[in-house]
Amino acid sequence: MPIHQSQTDGVAVLKIDNPPVNALSARSGLAGELIGALGAALQDEAVRALVLAGEGKFFSAGADITDFGDDAQKDVEVVRDLMAVIDGAGKPVVAAIHGIAYGGGLELALSCHARICKAGTKLGLPEVKLGLLPGGGGTQRMPRLVGVPLAIELMTSGRDVNTQEALKIGLVDAMVDGDPVEAAIEKARSLVGAKLPRVSERPAVKDAAAMEAARAKAAKGGATAMAQAAIIDCVEAACDLPFAEGLRFEADAFNRLMLSEPSRGLRHAFLLERKVGKLPGLPQGRDTVRRIAIIGSGTMGIGIAIASLNAGYAVVLVDKNAEACARAAKNIDKTIRGLAEKGRIAGDVADARLANLSTSTELADTAEADLFIEAVFEDLEVKRSVFREIEKVARPDAILATNTSTLDVDRIAEVVATPERVIGMHFFSPANIMRLLEIIRADKTAPRVLADVLTVSRKLGKVGVVSGICDGFIGNRIFEEYLRQAYFLLEEGALPSQVDGAMERWGFAMGPLKVMDLAGQDIGWSIRKRRTVEQPDRPYSKIPDKVCELGRFGQKTGAGFYLYPEGSRSAVPDPEIEKMIVDYSKEIGLARREISDGEIVERCLFAMINEGARILEEKIAARPLDIDAVWLNGYGFSGARGGPMFYADRVGLDKVLAGIERYAKGYQGWVWQPSALLVELVRNGRSFSDLNG
Numbered sequence: 201m202p203i204h205q206s207q208t209d210g211v212a213v214l215k216i217d218n219p220p221v222n223a224l225s226a227r228s229g230l231a232g233e234l235i236g237a238l239g240a241a242l243q244d245e246a247v248r249a250l251v252l253a254g255e256g257k258f259f260s261a262g263a264d265i266t267d268f269g270d271d272a273q274k275d276v277e278v279v280r281d282l283m284a285v286i287d288g289a290g291k292p293v294v295a296a297i298h299g300i301a302y303g304g305g306l307e308l309a310l311s312c313h314a315r316i317c318k319a320g321t322k323l324g325l326p327e328v329k330l331g332l333l334p335g336g337g338g339t340q341r342m343p344r345l346v347g348v349p350l351a352i353e354l355m356t357s358g359r360d361v362n363t364q365e366a367l368k369i370g371l372v373d374a375m376v377d378g379d380p381v382e383a384a385i386e387k388a389r390s391l392v393g394a395k396l397p398r399v400s401e402r403p404a405v406k407d408a409a410a411m412e413a414a415r416a417k418a419a420k421g422g423a424t425a426m427a428q429a430a431i432i433d434c435v436e437a438a439c440d441l442p443f444a445e446g447l448r449f450e451a452d453a454f455n456r457l458m459l460s461e462p463s464r465g466l467r468h469a470f471l472l473e474r475k476v477g478k479l480p481g482l483p484q485g486r487d488t489v490r491r492i493a494i495i496g497s498g499t500m501g502i503g504i505a506i507a508s509l510n511a512g513y514a515v516v517l518v519d520k521n522a523e524a525c526a527r528a529a530k531n532i533d534k535t536i537r538g539l540a541e542k543g544r545i546a547g548d549v550a551d552a553r554l555a556n557l558s559t560s561t562e563l564a565d566t567a568e569a570d571l572f573i574e575a576v577f578e579d580l581e582v583k584r585s586v587f588r589e590i591e592k593v594a595r596p597d598a599i600l601a602t603n604t605s606t607l608d609v610d611r612i613a614e615v616v617a618t619p620e621r622v623i624g625m626h627f628f629s630p631a632n633i634m635r636l637l638e639i640i641r642a643d644k645t646a647p648r649v650l651a652d653v654l655t656v657s658r659k660l661g662k663v664g665v666v667s668g669i670c671d672g673f674i675g676n677r678i679f680e681e682y683l684r685q686a687y688f689l690l691e692e693g694a695l696p697s698q699v700d701g702a703m704e705r706w707g708f709a710m711g712p713l714k715v716m717d718l719a720g721q722d723i724g725w726s727i728r729k730r731r732t733v734e735q736p737d738r739p740y741s742k743i744p745d746k747v748c749e750l751g752r753f754g755q756k757t758g759a760g761f762y763l764y765p766e767g768s769r770s771a772v773p774d775p776e777i778e779k780m781i782v783d784y785s786k787e788i789g790l791a792r793r794e795i796s797d798g799e800i801v802e803r804c805l806f807a808m809i810n811e812g813a814r815i816l817e818e819k820i821a822a823r824p825l826d827i828d829a830v831w832l833n834g835y836g837f838s839g840a841r842g843g844p845m846f847y848a849d850r851v852g853l854d855k856v857l858a859g860i861e862r863y864a865k866g867y868q869g870w871v872w873q874p875s876a877l878l879v880e881l882v883r884n885g886r887s888f889s890d891l892n893g
């Protein structure tokens with residue numbers, strides 16, 4: 201039974217018991233059962249008041265997202281009925297909140313006649329993060345309870361509210377250190393016979409200025425812009441309409457958002473995180489790593505060390521260069537103390553994290569480590585010699601990882617006697633910030649080692665995606681095809697600002713040419729030089745090489761595809777580069793043509809999708825969702841678009857294939873050989889999501 205009932209002196213206590221988070225789900229029958237239990241208690245003459253609470257660690261973390269889909273309306277209706285029963289009850293109903301009250305859980309509490317909260321509870325309406333709005337009366341009750349400006353701010357950001365703030369703004373009536381149920385029983389008793397303080401009967405006072413400012417902000421809201429705008433409309437409706445009509449307005453807006461593309465994408469992006477680290481057939485990962493040795497204290501070593509310390513690991517950072525060690529220690533100290541200064545962590549927590557760090561120039565000092573992460577120069581021979589040295593000091597059961605971004609992990613693993621414990625951990629820069637971690641499964645990597653590294657990845661707060669070995673792994677391999685199109689588009693008639701602008705308007709955080717200016721054009725240049733030798737039959741545009749030949753490596757040299765005057769990070773289009781591009785088209789005999797934003801977006805994305813399909817075909821990625829996870833968390837792909845493979849399904853794979861076949865007949869058509877998997881899926885009327893399992 202998901203509802204536990206008890207009675208104390210005429211007060212019925214109903215506790216939700218739906219582990220692990222007391223999700224307020226309709227499909228599991230919980231919402232319906234709660235309505236039944238409430239109805240029975242309201243009719244029971246021995247019951248004078250009611251308390252609603254949660255079993256276990258939380259009050260309720262909200263709706264069950266797996267309930268959401270094209271046919272969610274009926275399920276959400278049941279939850280709305282539940283709120284209506286509570287709000288309209290003739291006997292006082294008081295919420296006793298502890299742990300977490302998010303989304304539908306908080307809306308449930310808002311429909312009660314009073315709220316008692318245990319100190320340390322987190323409250324919030326985070327629906328906006330899924331491109332939705334609080335659809336259980338939240339948009340109507342919140343402005344009535346905390347005022348219009350704050351209600352808008354809380355619902356359009358989806359941020360957490362702690363208990364102190366909740367008390368201050370009137371979101372809860374009282375905060376207690378002990379058992380909130382006891383205090384709620386007291387409160388419920390005190391309300392017996394009184395006029396019940398229903399939130400729905402309070403006025404919502406319009407604030408035109410706040411509304412206008414919020415609309416302007418929402419318009420820039422990126423992936424959640426549509427949901428933010430709808431929330432503001434609902435708050436306005438709360439001010440203008442009677443409560444019941446406001447609820448209908450909210451329900452309509454909620455249903456529209458549920459079917460919207462941004463919410464579909466954001467829900468996919470949210471749900472895939474639960475699946476991404478769970479590869480079929482892997483053993484359960486163990487949590488046995490305590491001490492991590494990081495070899496190489498450069499940019500990546502520092503970032504990985506900070507991420508590891510923040511996750512509670514002990515870290516020994518080794519660099520053969522003593523100055524690099526000292527610089528790293530200083531840098532790490534500054535970053536972690538900075539977290540305390542910004543109030544993100546307590547001062548003693550920062551002290552404890554820093555006490556977990558040691559640095560050394562001697563590999564011998566790493567003998568205790570459970571996991572080694574090598575982050576020295578990107579040179580196969582240097583890495584192989586470091587691995588030989590590591591093997592001499594490491595315990596036989598320690599895991600040996602390399603952070604290589606381009607090298608073949610098998611070639612590194614082959615120099616040690618126990619290659620089954622060698623794996624790739626490809627962090628992204630800055631490694632303490634970027635959520636993506638590509639976990640590279642080498643030929644001989646043991647499943648147990650992979651499973652344990654996935655556990656480390658989770659503890660580091662990363663989205664760990666398993667990739668097989670190939671040049672560029674999942675992310676950079678797809679990025680190369682994306683860039684190839686971006687460069688060809690320049691030859692054919694587009695200018696950098698047009699390519700970047702089109703991709704940014706479509707949803708990318710940054711266009712591809714600006715990304716290369718940020719990363720450093722010299723990195724791409726050296727990869728292209730290697731490619732000319734390795735893949736002479738796969739030509740690419742010479743335009744980026746010409747930019748590099750001018751000594752323009754991007755932001756770090758103040759100029760790349762764009763100008764960055766005086767160290768600025770904002771890109772200024774440069775007529776010199778534009779002229780160079782136009783001249784180059786002439787030089788290779790191409791008549792430049794008008795290129796639409798639609799073509800730019802389609803070509804860049806279809807090239808990515810086609811390469812993604814090849815990556816699946818070759819089993820480099822296990823599922824399409826793994827590719828989506830890489831692009832969402834490491835390459836600025838908009839959550840509202842759900843990732844390249846999810847987007848391909850939304851377009852329709854038949855349309856994607858038709859586009860690829862059309863481009864194959866055009867300029868540089870050799871690139872557009874369609875993936876066999878894509879062809880097969882289209883032939884069988886299947887989609888990428890069918891492969892997600």
Ligand code: NAD
Nearest residue numbers: 496497498499500519520521524575576577578604605629
């Ligand atoms: P870096 O040049 O900033 O740092 C490398 C450090 O390794 C230097 O401090 C150097 O003194 C040290 N080192 C070299 N040989 C050593 C040895 N034998 N023993 C101990 N220390 C040694 O390089 P980085 O940018 O931090 O990159 C490190 C690795 O991470 C490379 O394999 C790179 O491809 C990979 N990577 C880099 C990025 C990035 O964006 N920079 C992203 C992902 C992966």
